[in-house]
Amino acid sequence: MATSAETWRENLETTYEQLRPSLLRVLARLSRQGFVVPVSDGLDLVHDFFLSEWPAILRTFDARLGTLERYAATAFERFARTHVARQWRRRERLLDARVLADRVADSREDGPTPAAELRRLHEALAGLDAEDRSLLDDYFGTPGKSERGLARDRGMTRHRLRDELLQALARVAVAFGDRGLIPPEDWRVAREIWGMGWTTREVAGRLGASVQDVVQARNRVLNLLARGLGRGGKLLYTLDEGADR
Incomplete structure (x- = not known):
């Protein structure tokens, strides 16, 4: 019955x-x-x-x-x-930061962040919602914590975690753009990838740029975020069928 x-x-x-x-x-x-x-x-x-x-x-x-x-x-x-x-x-658009952390550490520019720039970075991040700040800090900076572990700690599925990470990254790009921390072309790339959901290949076609230019613009925003969080390159990177290698 x-x-x-x-x-x-x-x-x-x-x-x-x-x-x-x-x-x-x-x-x-x-x-x-x-x-x-x-x-x-x-x-x-x-x-x-x-x-x-x-x-x-x-x-x-x-x-x-x-x-x-x-x-x-x-x-x-x-x-x-x-x-x-x-x-x-x-x-x-979203891969585990731990898998690519070594690549980021090898490729990013070393050296201290100027005090004035660091202050502006901290101000931009402080303007984010507290939940966004906590999520970004946990995902980029918690050593040894898996995506599943973070999702479990926050009482959500990994699908939901990924959604919230992408939304937080889009808001970071807006915050950086509003404070003049990134040039307009980098802001457009970040908005297209994290806000609109396009891949780097698709963004290149939409903006009339090369894939490499789009990747470099995206990476500049992520490196800036790493400096603001003080995580020494523990970044979230994306790959599009090997185009970023």
């Missing part, structure tokens, strides 16, 4: 446990179709689905048209397709 929407609504934890296997089977089917979701991300995706979509599913479900289980699986497939495509784009 099909479980009623009222019962599912009353016990969301039980609902989650009962539906999780069928939703993971949806992900397996999508992976065979080319929408590959790593096993470690699959449960995060199911969790996000319940947090953001479940109330709407219960409102729109009509038992006359089929079971809630089937309805949820169909809705989850649409949700997962959209989410996986979005994750591909995120990962082109």
